[in-house]
Amino acid sequence: MTLVRVELRRLLSRRAIRALWLVFVAIFLAALIGNYVHAGSEPLTARFVSDGGLGFGGAFAALAFIIGATAGGAEWAARTMEALLVWEPRRVRLMLAKVAALSLVIAVAAVVVQVMVGALARLAVAGRGSMADAGEHFWRTYTGNGATALALAVFAAIFGFTIASLTRNTGFALGAGFVYLAVIDRVLVLLPNWIDKFTLFNNVAAFLNHGADVNHGDPVTLSTLRAGITLSAYIAVLFALATTLFQRRDVT
Amino acid sequence: MGGDVVPVIAVRGVHKTYRRWRRPSERAVDGLDLEVDEGGVFGFLGPNGSGKTTTIRMLLGLVRADRGDLSVFDRPMPERLPEVIGQIGALVETPLFFPNFSGRLNLELLSDVAGLPRLRVDEALEQVGLADRARDRVKGYSLGMRQRLGIAAALLKRPQLLILDEPTNGLDPAGIREIRELIRSLGASGTTVFLSSHLLGEVEQVCDRVAILSHGRCVVTGSVADVLATRSTGELRVRVGDLAAAYDVLSAAGFRVARDGDTRLTVTAVAEPATVTATLAERGLYVSELTPVTVDLESVFLGLTQDEAADASAETTT
Numbered sequence: 001m002t003l004v005r006v007e008l009r010r011l012l013s014r015r016a017i018r019a020l021w022l023v024f025v026a027i028f029l030a031a032l033i034g035n036y037v038h039a040g041s042e043p044l045t046a047r048f049v050s051d052g053g054l055g056f057g058g059a060f061a062a063l064a065f066i067i068g069a070t071a072g073g074a075e076w077a078a079r080t081m082e083a084l085l086v087w088e089p090r091r092v093r094l095m096l097a098k099v100a101a102l103s104l105v106i107a108v109a110a111v112v113v114q115v116m117v118g119a120l121a122r123l124a125v126a127g128r129g130s131m132a133d134a135g136e137h138f139w140r141t142y143t144g145n146g147a148t149a150l151a152l153a154v155f156a157a158i159f160g161f162t163i164a165s166l167t168r169n170t171g172f173a174l175g176a177g178f179v180y181l182a183v184i185d186r187v188l189v190l191l192p193n194w195i196d197k198f199t200l201f202n203n204v205a206a207f208l209n210h211g212a213d214v215n216h217g218d219p220v221t222l223s224t225l226r227a228g229i230t231l232s233a234y235i236a237v238l239f240a241l242a243t244t245l246f247q248r249r250d251v252t
Numbered sequence: 253m254g255g256d257v258v259p260v261i262a263v264r265g266v267h268k269t270y271r272r273w274r275r276p277s278e279r280a281v282d283g284l285d286l287e288v289d290e291g292g293v294f295g296f297l298g299p300n301g302s303g304k305t306t307t308i309r310m311l312l313g314l315v316r317a318d319r320g321d322l323s324v325f326d327r328p329m330p331e332r333l334p335e336v337i338g339q340i341g342a343l344v345e346t347p348l349f350f351p352n353f354s355g356r357l358n359l360e361l362l363s364d365v366a367g368l369p370r371l372r373v374d375e376a377l378e379q380v381g382l383a384d385r386a387r388d389r390v391k392g393y394s395l396g397m398r399q400r401l402g403i404a405a406a407l408l409k410r411p412q413l414l415i416l417d418e419p420t421n422g423l424d425p426a427g428i429r430e431i432r433e434l435i436r437s438l439g440a441s442g443t444t445v446f447l448s449s450h451l452l453g454e455v456e457q458v459c460d461r462v463a464i465l466s467h468g469r470c471v472v473t474g475s476v477a478d479v480l481a482t483r484s485t486g487e488l489r490v491r492v493g494d495l496a497a498a499y500d501v502l503s504a505a506g507f508r509v510a511r512d513g514d515t516r517l518t519v520t521a522v523a524e525p526a527t528v529t530a531t532l533a534e535r536g537l538y539v540s541e542l543t544p545v546t547v548d549l550e551s552v553f554l555g556l557t558q559d560e561a562a563d564a565s566a567e568t569t570t
C-alpha cells in the first residue's frame with residue numbers, strides 16, 4: 001500500500017525517531033553490562049540468554065510509547081496534516097496507514113533488539129558460564145519472550161500514537177503517559193479490588209511475566225492471555241475514539 | 253452562464269461558525285453563494301476575516317460546514333471528495349512542511365501519496381524556481397521560498413482546479429510577477445484557478461471573474477468589467493480651449509459639470525461620452541482631451557466592503 005510506504009518513509013526520515021533509537025541502544029547496552037556486573041562472579045546460565053530480552057521489554061515499550069506519541073503528534077506540530085489531507089482526504093485510511101507503518105517500524109526494531117540482546121548475552125555466557133542447561137525449550141522460551149516484548153512495544157506505540165492524535169499534541173501524550181503511570185495507576189490500586197485486574201500496570205506486568213498475581217488481599221492470577229486481551233481492548237477503544245474524532249473534527 | 257454547464261465550484265447557502273471551548277464562537281461564513289465556471293482565473297476577494305480561507309477549507313473537506321451545500325466538479329463535498337481529489341491542487345494559507353526535511357523530501361512524501369512520478373517533483377520545483385535549493389532543509393528557507401514550495405506542492409498534480417490562498421504572500425516583486433504569469437498561463441490553458449488575494453492590482457490584471465466577500469457573504473460577483481461597472485460613476489475629464497464657454501454650454505444642456513483646476517472640466521453621470529463631444533462641437537468648441545475617470549478594483553472593493561461594514565454597525569446600533 002502506497003500510503004503505508006509513504007508513512008514508513010516519513011517515520012524513518014524523522015530525526016527525532018533516529019535519535020530515540022540511538023538513545024535506546026545506549027540504554028540497552030548499559031543495562032546488559034549492568035546485569036552482567038550484577039551477576040558477580042557466579043557462572044551465567046542459558047536463562048541469561050532466554051530471559052534477557054524480557055528484561056528490556058518494559059524499557060522498550062516506554063521507548064515505543066514515546067516514538068508512537070511523536071508519530072501521532074508531529075503532523076500536528078508542523079501543521080502538515082492540512083497539506084496531507086489535500087492529498088488523501090480519507091482520514092480513516094490515513095490513520096490506519098500511519099498506525100500500520102508505526103507498528104511495522106516498532107516490530108522490526110523489537111526484533112533487532114531481541115537478536116542483539118540474545119547475541120550479546122550468548123557471548124557473555126560463553127565467556128563466563130555455560131549453556132549446558134539450555135534444554136529443549138530454550139528456543140521456544142527465547143522466541144516467546146521476544147514475541148511478548150515485541151507485542152508489548154507495539155501496544156505501547158499505538159497507545160502513544162492514539163493519545164497524541166486525540167489531543168493533537170505529542171507533549172500532552174507524553175505527559176498523560178507519565179501522569180497515568182506515576183499517579184493514576186497507583187490511585188486505582190487503592191480502589192475496590194476488582195479494579196486491580198484492569199489497571200494498565202498489572203496487565204503489563206502480567207503480560208510480560210507470563211501471568212501475575214494481583215489483588216493484595218486475595219491474590220487472583222491474571223493470565224498472559226487475559227492481560228493481552230485487556231490491553232488490546234483498551235487500544236481498540238482508544239484508536240476507534242481517535243479515528244472517529246479525527247474524522248469529525250475540523251482541521252485548521 | 254449556460255444552462256447545462258456545470259460549475260467547477262458551487263456553494264449554496266453555506267454557513268460556518270467556529271465553536272471554541274470557553275471562547276465566543278466565531279461566525280466565519282454566513283450564507284455564502286458562489287459559482288465558479290470552468291477555465292480561467294477566478295478572484296476570490298474580501299477583507300481580513302471575511303471567510304475566504306474558511307470557504308476554501310470547506311471546499312477541501314478540512315472544515316465541515318454547519319449548513320448549506322458545497323460541490324466541486326459536481327460532486328457534493330466533502331462526501332465525494334476522494335473521487336476528485338486527484339484533480340485538485342491547493343495551497344491554503346501559509347504552506348507548512350516538516351522543517352527538518354528537505355524541500356524535495358517534503359514534496360516527494362506528498363507526490364508518493366498520489367503515486368505521481370518523481371519527475372513531477374523536479375518539474376514543479378523548476379517551475380517555482382526552487383530547484384537549486386531543493387536539497388536544503390525547509391527550516392533554512394526564507395518566507396518567500398516556503399511560499400514557492402507551497403505553490404510547487406499545489407502544482408504537483410497538474411490539477412484541473414488549482415486553489416491558491418494568497419499565493420504571493422511574502423514573494424519579492426519578481427516572484428509576484430512570475431507567479432502572476434504562471435497563473436495567467438494556467439488559466440489560459442484550461443485550468444480553473446481559484447485565487448484568493450489581497451493584491452487587487454494583481455487580481456485585476458490576471459482574473460477574468462471575481463467575487464467579493466464581506467462578513468462571510470458574497471456582496472458582488474461577475475466578470476471584472478461587470479464588477480467595475482457597479483461602481484462606475486460615468487465621470488469624464490474634459491479639456492477644452494474656452495473653459496468658461498464650455499461650462500455654460502454643458503450646464504445649459506443639462507450635464508452636471510464642475511471646474512477641475514484652470515484647464516479642465518469634470519462631467520459626472522454621463523452615460524455616453526460621445527454626447528459631451530457632440531454638444532460642445534455643435535457650438536464650435538472642440539475637445540482637446542476627453543478621459544473617462546476609471547474606477548479600479550480597489551475602489552470598488554473598498555466601497556463595497558466598507559458599505560457593508562457601515563451597514564453592519566448600523567444594524568447593531570439601532
Ligand SMILES: Nc1ncnc2c1ncn2[C@@H]1O[C@H](COP(=O)(O)OP(=O)(O)OP(=O)(O)O)[C@@H](O)[C@H]1O
Nearest residue numbers: 252270278279280299300301302303304305306307
Ligand atoms: N480555526 C479557527 N478557529 C476559530 N475561528 C476561526 C478559525 N479560523 C478562522 N476563524 C475565524 O473565522 C473568520 C474568518 O476567517 P478566515 O480565515 O476564513 O478569513 P479570511 O477571509 O481568510 O481572512 P484573511 O484575509 O485574513 O486571510 C475570522 O473571524 C476568524 O477569526
Ligand SMILES: [Mg+2]
Nearest residue numbers: 304305345417
Ligand atoms: Mg485567509
